[in-house]
Amino acid sequence: MSTFDLLEKRHHVRKYSEKIPPKEIIEQALWKTWKTTPSKNNAMPYKVFIYGPDKKEEKEKVWHMVYKNHINAEKVAVKRGLATRTEDGEPNPFYEHIKYNPYLLCIHCQPREPNKFYEEQVKKGMFFDQAWPEMVDRFIDTAAVEAGMFIQVLTNYLLESKVDLSYTSCFWRDPQKWLDAGLDHAKWRPIILMSIGYAERYRYEDLKDWGRSHEDIKPEYEDMIKWV
Numbered sequence: 283m284s285t286f287d288l289l290e291k292r293h294h295v296r297k298y299s300e301k302i303p304p305k306e307i308i309e310q311a312l313w314k315t316w317k318t319t320p321s322k323n324n325a326m327p328y329k330v331f332i333y334g335p336d337k338k339e340e341k342e343k344v345w346h347m348v349y350k351n352h353i354n355a356e357k358v359a360v361k362r363g364l365a366t367r368t369e370d371g372e373p374n375p376f377y378e379h380i381k382y383n384p385y386l387l388c389i390h391c392q393p394r395e396p397n398k399f400y401e402e403q404v405k406k407g408m409f410f411d412q413a414w415p416e417m418v419d420r421f422i423d424t425a426a427v428e429a430g431m432f433i434q435v436l437t438n439y440l441l442e443s444k445v446d447l448s449y450t451s452c453f454w455r456d457p458q459k460w461l462d463a464g465l466d467h468a469k470w471r472p473i474i475l476m477s478i479g480y481a482e483r484y485r486y487e488d489l490k491d492w493g494r495s496h497e498d499i500k501p502e503y504e505d506m507i508k509w510v
Contacts (some may be wrong), residue, residue: 298479
């Protein structure tokens, strides 16, 4: 199967089945992703935390970070006159994959010490910003781009193994909120969430049942790509 055909098969998961992908498959995909994802200065200034099938309480807490952030964003939008309603009390069902899944990945920014090569460059005066905790807000953009590449590469390997996945970038950005909730892994700013498992139902199936799948589409190719 071509890469195009493989990626065309990916859909947002509405609900995962109770069947759990073997941990070995997930480990292999993660190792391949680590091995093949590029990084500026080979720093990889982020860290992937994984909650397995037994971490239901932690996943509930992460979902809470998603739900509360969503409601806060809507309330701020209403206050500014950019929206007229919130979903407070009615959680978005398409976030449920964060709570109910076999595996949940939380990717956070992570300061890194330089490898031996760049350690020598630092001694010569190079500024290695990824090594400085106080510079997280400076290199977060780089970390986010690289985490996105990591997620995309991982997507390919998981789809090759017929494993489904979904992403979410709606959550509290402040790591202190995560720590206050008892999520001890969240020392640094979160970047993206990814759930993994075997899908029982996809989001597009809900849209199809509603007769609206033809409406929820991407911008046209011509609106996205322009030769200059």
